[in-house]
Amino acid sequence: MYTQALNQPETGPNAAEDAARLARFEARIDAEERIEPNDWMPEAYRRTLIRQISQHAHSEIVGMLPEGNWITRAPSLRRKAALLAKVQDEGGHGLYLYAAAETLGVTREELVAQLLSGRAKYSSIFNYPTLTWADIGAIGWLVDGAAIMNQIPLCRTSYGPYARAMIRICKEESFHQRQGYEIMLTLCRGTPEQKAMAQDALDRWWWPALMMFGPPDSESAHTAQSMRWKIKRFTNDELRQQFVDATVPQGHYLGLTFPDPELRFDPATGHWRFGAIDWEEFRRVLAGDGPCNRERLETRRRAHDEGAWVREAALAHAAKRRARAAAQKIAAE
Amino acid sequence: MTTIAVAETALTLGLLRLADTALVHAHRLSEWCGHAPMLEEDLALANIALDLIGQARALYTYAAEIEGAGRTEDDLAYRRDAPQYRNVLMAELPKGDFAFTILRAFFLAAQAEPLWRATAASRDATLAAIAAKAAKEAAYHLRHAGEWVIRLGDGTAESRRRMLDAFAVLWPYTGELFEADAADRALIEDGILPDPAVLRPQWDAAVDRVFAEADLARPADRWMQSGGRSGRHTEHLGHMLAVMQHLPRAYPGATW
Amino acid sequence: MTETPMPLWEVFIRARTGLAHRHVGSVHAADAEMALQAARDTYTRRGEGLSIWVVPSAAITASDPADKDMLFEPTASKPYRHPTFYTVPDEVGHM
Numbered sequence: 001m002y003t004q005a006l007n008q009p010e011t012g013p014n015a016a017e018d019a020a021r022l023a024r025f026e027a028r029i030d031a032e033e034r035i036e037p038n039d040w041m042p043e044a045y046r047r048t049l050i051r052q053i054s055q056h057a058h059s060e061i062v063g064m065l066p067e068g069n070w071i072t073r074a075p076s077l078r079r080k081a082a083l084l085a086k087v088q089d090e091g092g093h094g095l096y097l098y099a100a101a102e103t104l105g106v107t108r109e110e111l112v113a114q115l116l117s118g119r120a121k122y123s124s125i126f127n128y129p130t131l132t133w134a135d136i137g138a139i140g141w142l143v144d145g146a147a148i149m150n151q152i153p154l155c156r157t158s159y160g161p162y163a164r165a166m167i168r169i170c171k172e173e174s175f176h177q178r179q180g181y182e183i184m185l186t187l188c189r190g191t192p193e194q195k196a197m198a199q200d201a202l203d204r205w206w207w208p209a210l211m212m213f214g215p216p217d218s219e220s221a222h223t224a225q226s227m228r229w230k231i232k233r234f235t236n237d238e239l240r241q242q243f244v245d246a247t248v249p250q251g252h253y254l255g256l257t258f259p260d261p262e263l264r265f266d267p268a269t270g271h272w273r274f275g276a277i278d279w280e281e282f283r284r285v286l287a288g289d290g291p292c293n294r295e296r297l298e299t300r301r302r303a304h305d306e307g308a309w310v311r312e313a314a315l316a317h318a319a320k321r322r323a324r325a326a327a328q329k330i331a332a333e
Numbered sequence: 334m335t336t337i338a339v340a341e342t343a344l345t346l347g348l349l350r351l352a353d354t355a356l357v358h359a360h361r362l363s364e365w366c367g368h369a370p371m372l373e374e375d376l377a378l379a380n381i382a383l384d385l386i387g388q389a390r391a392l393y394t395y396a397a398e399i400e401g402a403g404r405t406e407d408d409l410a411y412r413r414d415a416p417q418y419r420n421v422l423m424a425e426l427p428k429g430d431f432a433f434t435i436l437r438a439f440f441l442a443a444q445a446e447p448l449w450r451a452t453a454a455s456r457d458a459t460l461a462a463i464a465a466k467a468a469k470e471a472a473y474h475l476r477h478a479g480e481w482v483i484r485l486g487d488g489t490a491e492s493r494r495r496m497l498d499a500f501a502v503l504w505p506y507t508g509e510l511f512e513a514d515a516a517d518r519a520l521i522e523d524g525i526l527p528d529p530a531v532l533r534p535q536w537d538a539a540v541d542r543v544f545a546e547a548d549l550a551r552p553a554d555r556w557m558q559s560g561g562r563s564g565r566h567t568e569h570l571g572h573m574l575a576v577m578q579h580l581p582r583a584y585p586g587a588t589w
Numbered sequence: 590m591t592e593t594p595m596p597l598w599e600v601f602i603r604a605r606t607g608l609a610h611r612h613v614g615s616v617h618a619a620d621a622e623m624a625l626q627a628a629r630d631t632y633t634r635r636g637e638g639l640s641i642w643v644v645p646s647a648a649i650t651a652s653d654p655a656d657k658d659m660l661f662e663p664t665a666s667k668p669y670r671h672p673t674f675y676t677v678p679d680e681v682g683h684m
Binding site for chain 1: 613
């Protein structure tokens with residue numbers, strides 16, 4: 001529980017963070033202690049956390065859209081219920097994460113405004129379109145699979161509220177990847193048309209899924225400091241390799257081919273080696289020129305704008321009730 | 334995949350009316366997922382939709398079992414065309430704004446809650462078990478939607494105007510919730526489903542209570558829309574099913 | 590451009606009979622009933638709870654971490670509050 005009054009970031013001259021406090025903070029990090037909302041923390045740590053947690057929250061919220069695109073077309077009632085529950089979970093995860101970021105002294109409204117104005121980033125994977133039902137399988141299998149690789153280490157991240165949100169999220173997400181893989185398996189065991197649909201989805205989602213781990217360590221702007229402060233626990237490249245090693249055999253079990261002619265098993269290291277990632281595409285999509293960037297943000301803006309009168313009404317009604325209760329109390333006295 | 338029609342006895346027809354209303358309403362609610370006015374409400378509407386999908390699945394499965402033609406819940410949901418659907422018209426109207434969605438959910442829950450509560454004592458044991466579970470779900474839907482009707486009715490000038498607009502559109506569809514034809518009467522006489530005439534006062538009481546708090550007035554009773562329960566629908570259902578049934582129809586015989 | 594913030598509420602859930610309510614997270618809501626329902630819809634989707642408390646975040650007074658030493662250190666020097674401080678011969682049995 002996080003008393004808002006104590007959560008204001010420090011301002012003014014005392015923000016000159018003295019060496020003693022910083023040393024104590026870093027000693028706590030080294031001792032694997034969790035940092036809690038009202039504890040002293042360097043401004044850069046707070047800013048990094050707000051950026052990372054809110055980007056993560058935005059990704060969950062924008063991530064509802066590509067899969068939400070198929071809720072009304074899910075091909076069986078069982079799939080419909082599972083997909084709706086999964087997309088709903090993503091909304092819940094966005095909610096937990098916004099709340100974790102709010103403990104650092106920002107409001108959800110500010111964070112949402114950053115997203116809608118285009119100032120905040122979200123995972124660029126969600127700027128790709130879902131064109132067939134197999135994309136729902138591929139997203140669950142690959143995108144959620146990659147997300148879990150990223151998220152499990154975050155359950156031990158140094159900031160308490162973030163770590164607790166991630167524990168809850170990881171627990172809930174365990175069904176997401178299985179749901180996706182089951183869809184892929186059903187398609188691959190189905191008609192030739194269905195199998196072709198599954199292969200096409202893998203062809204389109206594989207490389208964007210690898211990009212989800214972020215730029216290579218050699219180019220990652222934030223990795224070193226975030227590792228030092230145990231906000232991140234593994235580097236982008238380490239996690240990417242873990243993902244490839246786990247996923248390639250799963251794809252082969254499906255009888256699918258990965259769209260990478262250089263993919264091969266290296267018995268010396270026990271790792272699957274993969275070809276070069278097109279970082280040009282990554283940067284382009286991140287910068288706004290992906291297939292769906294404009295639509296995704298527009299959809300979020302529309303939902304936000306069209307919901308404004310509802311939020312206003314709820315606040316207005318609550319204020320009226322409070323006023324009436326107060327008037328009754330005065331009348332009774 | 335050919336279109337099917339269920340051989341309708343009083344019981345299968347009664348089950349389809351309940352199941353189709355639940356599924357079609359769930360479909361409309363699910364259209365909000367990712368687009369709700371606030372995150373908390375995104376989760377709430379999805380929860381209601383999931384409850385309704387669960388009810389529909391149980392009812393379809395039972396209807397298929399009684400029919401005895403070897404069909405599944407998905408055959409009934411995905412292979413009947415609009416004229417075979419038996420839902421009330423209110424459920425199929427397009428999603429509209431949040432006021433419309435909430436008022437519709439409120440009207441339907443205010444009917445479903447006493448209906449399921451009474452049906453929990455049905456002489457049909459399978460239906461009674463489905464109803465006992467659904468009654469608890471409907472009670473929460475009623476509470477959630479009712480609170481929002483009050484908030485929006487007694488919120489800002491705009492929310493009140495939108496609530497009144499929704500009200501004007503939806504009110505003529507409320508009569509169909511309490512109709513009883515020969516098939517319904519057969520089920521009532523057999524103690525399988527309750528008499529809508531018994532449910533009506535409970536619906537009225539729920540509506541009056543919420544409307545009083547929301548400062549909304551009921552209009553004088555007037556002409557009511559009808560037809561969904563016997564397969565004569567609005568133009569909207571065909572479009573909804575075209576979307577919903579697209580995949581099974583485009584790939585006949587495939588398993589998903 | 591930032592709109593009026595929707596109040597924040599802290600959510601406490603009792604998972605089973607006999608356990609205490611435990612903090613599980615937060616929701617935004619205009620009033621208490623809305624907060625209660627949001628808490629139900631957000632935090633009990635997998636059968637996690639039997640009872641919910643919601644408390645306006647602004648109503649919570651928290652201790653300041655800077656006071657940690659003053660508040661919590663003094664108890665460290667009072668071992669006589671713990672049963673292991675006292676010696677009872679084994680022959681006496683469990684006490």
